Amino acid sequence: MHRFRSRRFIQVVLALAVVGWLAATGIALTQYGTPTADEIARAEQQIDADVAMNEEFRQECLADAELPAGTSPEDFCGPEQSRDDYDLSWYLDTAPFDLAASGTTGALGFAALASVVVALVGATWIGAEWSTRSLVALLFWVPRRMQVMAAKVVVLTGAAAVIGVLAQAGWLAMAGTLHALVGRDAALPAGFWGDLLQTQARGVLLTVLAALLAFGLTNLVRNTGAALGVAFVYLVVVESAVRGLRPLWQPWLLSNNAVALVEQGGSTLYVYDESRPDVDGVLQPVEYYLGHLQSGLLLGAVTAVVLVLGAVLFARRDLQ
Incomplete structure (x- = not known):
């Protein structure tokens, strides 16, 4: 823990993260406004008018007998729309901050940012030791290699969990500030806080997995820059090619599973497969649902494999 706290790069990364949070909060305050009651009332009236107009068009569509073959009127004309399908901010020049609409989305964004931060921390936590050969010197004091590696993993896991919790607390503080200063004074939906806290808990889990995966990958290649390069090639080149x-193969991609792990209700992928057209020769999307458990198990398994492989090689390879 003392070595972790003393790493200058880790201190700089965490300090920059705090500065970025302060800057993001300041910028966000300029993006929202506090419309008057009359402006909100006019926007509500416009939404009601649009809902009524769209329903009128839908009824005319349902009454049309000339529909494509094999298509039901409901599928062709779409479902009935309600007030909940419209966002008040669409009708306001300076929309207020909507905590109900942005709560889980912000938690997802902060989980992604925290994962990037801890990935850098996890990579340098072992990569710097390999680059400076201080890991070899450490083994003179503690010659039990697996004990050394286990200690580093435990410290990184705890640090990543703390960083993940602080990141989600930062989002709550940011959202609370926006809600108090430029927010919309409206009741939150039932179950809002339960859904938000569950999303944040999964975000903390993703943060820990990202730190351990970066640590394990760097331990394999023994260089921070090389590990980050491998991660970049995978995320940008390999996943795009897939x-x-x-x-x-998209349900097996790490980025898709990371989103599905944190996102409320999981994630549904719509994949177009050219080898599977329907009877009319039209490509229909294939739906794949990625749930929290499935995504968590996949990410956890990949992380465990990389960690164990790195630890085994660390125990067996010669160190110079």
């Missing part, structure tokens, strides 16, 4: 050439 989406273009093998779309049915």
Whole structure:
């Protein structure tokens, strides 16, 4: 823990994260406004008018007998719309901050940012030791390699969990500030806080997995820059190639599973497979649902494999 706290790069990264949070909060305050009661009332009236107009068009569509073959009127004309399908901010020049609409989305964004931060921390936590050969010197004092590696993993896991919790607390503080100063004075929906806290808890889990995966990958290649390069190639090149050439493999991509792990209700992928047209020769999307448990198990398994492989090689390879 003392070595972790003393790492200058880790201190700089965490300090920059705090500065970024302060800057983001300040910028967000300029993006929202406090409309008057008359402006909100006019926006509500416009929403009601649009709902009524769209329903009128839908009824005319349902009454039309000339529909494409094999298509039901409901599928062709779409479902009935309600007030909940419209966002008040669409009708306001300076929309207020809507905590109900932005709560879980912000938690997802902060989980992604925290994962990037802890990935850098996890990579340098072992990469710097390999680069400076201080890990070899450490083994003179503690010659039990697996004990050394286990201690580093435990410290990183605890630190990543703390950083993840602080990141989600930062989002709550930011959202509370926006809600108090430029927020909309409206009742929150039932179950809002339960859904938000569950999303944040999964965000903390993703943060820990990101730190351990970066640590394990860096321990394998023994260089921070090389590990970050491998991660960049995978996320930008490999995943893009899979989406273009093998779309049915997308449920196995790490980025998709990371989103599904944190996102409320999981994530549904719509994949177009050129080898599976329908009877009319039209491509229909194939739906894949990624739940929290499935995504968490996949990410956890990949992380465990990388960590164990790195630890085994660390125990067996010669160190110079």
